[in-house]
Amino acid sequence: MSQATEQLVRGTLDRGVMTLTLDSPRNRNALSARLRTELAAGLAAAMADPEVRAVVLTATGPAFCAGADLKEVAAELAGQAPAADAPGMPELFSAIMDAPKPVVAKLNGPARAGGIGLVAAADIAIAPQDATFAFTEVRIGVVPAIISVPVALRMHDRQLNRYFLTGETFDAATAAAAGLITAAVPTDRVDAETEAVLDGLRRGAPRALARTKELLGASEREERRRRFDEMGRVSREFFASEDAAEGRAAFFEKRPPRWVP
Numbered sequence: 001m002s003q004a005t006e007q008l009v010r011g012t013l014d015r016g017v018m019t020l021t022l023d024s025p026r027n028r029n030a031l032s033a034r035l036r037t038e039l040a041a042g043l044a045a046a047m048a049d050p051e052v053r054a055v056v057l058t059a060t061g062p063a064f065c066a067g068a069d070l071k072e073v074a075a076e077l078a079g080q081a082p083a084a085d086a087p088g089m090p091e092l093f094s095a096i097m098d099a100p101k102p103v104v105a106k107l108n109g110p111a112r113a114g115g116i117g118l119v120a121a122a123d124i125a126i127a128p129q130d131a132t133f134a135f136t137e138v139r140i141g142v143v144p145a146i147i148s149v150p151v152a153l154r155m156h157d158r159q160l161n162r163y164f165l166t167g168e169t170f171d172a173a174t175a176a177a178a179g180l181i182t183a184a185v186p187t188d189r190v191d192a193e194t195e196a197v198l199d200g201l202r203r204g205a206p207r208a209l210a211r212t213k214e215l216l217g218a219s220e221r222e223e224r225r226r227r228f229d230e231m232g233r234v235s236r237e238f239f240a241s242e243d244a245a246e247g248r249a250a251f252f253e254k255r256p257p258r259w260v261p
Contacts, residue, residue: 006023007023007038008022008023008024008032008034008035008038009021009022009023009035009038009039009041009042010023011042011045011046013049013051013052015202016051016052016053016054016202017052017053017054017055017056017198017201017202018042018046018049018052018054018055018056019055019056019058020039020042020043020046020055020056020057020058021058021059021060022035022039022057022058022059022060022064022065023059023060023061024061025059025060025061025062025063026061027066027069027071028061028062028063028065028066029059029060029061029063029064029065029066029115030065030066030067030068030069030070030072031065031067031068031069031089031092031114031115032069032072033069033072033086034086035069036086036087036088036089036092037085037086037087039092040087040091040092040095043055043095043096043099043103044095046101047099047100047101052101053101053201053202053204053206053209054101054102054103054104054198054201054202055099055101055102055103055104056103056104056105056106056194056198057096057103057104057105057106057118057122058105058106058107058108059107059108059109060108061108061109062109062110063108063109063110063111063112063115064105064107064108064109064110064111064115064118064119064131065111065112065114065115065118066110066112066113066115067112067113067114067115067116067136068089068113068114070140070248070251070252071252073239073248074248077239077240077245088146088232089114089117089146089147089232089235090146090149090228090229090231090232092118092121093117093118093120093121093146093147093149093150093228094224094225094228096118096121096122097121097150097217097224098217098221099213100210100213100214101206101209101210101213102123102124102201102209102213103121103122103123103124104122104123104124104125104126104194104197104198104201105118105119105122105124105125105126105181106126106190106194107119107125107126107127107128107131107172107181107190108128108190109128109131110131110132110133110134111131111132111133112133112134112135112136113134113135113136113137113144113147114146114147116133116135116147116151116180117146117147117150117151119133119180119181120147120150120151120153120154120155120180121150123213123216124182124197125180125181125182125183126181126182126183126185126190126193126194126197127172127175127176127181127183127184127185127190128172128184128185128186128187128190129171129172129173129184129185129186129187130171130172130187131171131172131175131184132169132170132171132172133163133169133170133171133172133174133175133180134163134167134168134169134170135147135151135163135164135167136167137167138164138165138166138167139167139247139257140244140247140248140250140251140257141238141241141242141243141244141245141246141247141248141257141259142235142238142239142241142243142244142247143234143235143238144164145231145232145234145235145238146228146231146232146235148164148227148231149224149227149228149231151180153220153224154178154179154180155178155179155180156178156179159174159177159178159179159180160178171184172184182197243257243259246258246259
């Protein structure tokens with residue numbers, strides 16, 4: 001099967017839990033238009049299926065999600081048409097945050113940039129202790145604009161400021177202490193920890209779970225939608241900038257960008 005026809009998101013149902021697995025390891029599960037489209041479709045199908053009580057987001061390969069597909073971004077800026085009807089990042093994050101069923105992120109490895117947006121959008125996030133995180137946007141000349149919406153709802157201000165501004169890599173224990181993830185556990189305990197959470201969700205009445213999730217996000221829902229619109233404009237502005245072009249070139253050529261002393 002060719003890469004053009006391979007499924008990039010696979011779904012499996014087990015005892016009321018739909019697991020959606022990002023399966024594009026060749027680019028570290030980057031959020032390409034095809035992957036976003038398939039993930040959004042998987043989420044919508046899970047929400048419409050009365051047999052599904054909760055959703056798990058996980059991934060194959062060495063990373064959970066590397067964020068935006070920079071090659072695809074460069075192609076779009078060069079005038080190549082994007083995939084038709086592919087949902088944007090705001091739509092994808094909103095589909096998770098506004099879902100009437102709980103969504104659990106089960107990390108298998110590092111998350112970067114937009115990939116951390118998926119983690120923050122999920123209701124609960126479990127990561128192995130050796131997973132790492134980084135908001136790399138400023139290092140390639142762009143702004144962590146869209147992901148700031150879900151991430152700012154999770155992380156404490158001081159850590160958010162540091163890691164947004166520096167682009168430093170931080171570990172899973174730091175992510176848990178900062179509120180970004182729910183728990184950092186030994187790698188051999190990730191499955192058991194996730195299953196304990198899922199067992200708890202299975203014990204909840206579906207309507208009660210849906211209403212509880214709704215009230216947890218009620219206070220910020222309208223503001224979040226406004227912020228996604230605003231941050232979308234900021235993101236488009238910076239991705240089209242000269243700094244971003246230099247940042248992408250430096251990334252692909254494995255060299256420091258010109259602004260590094």
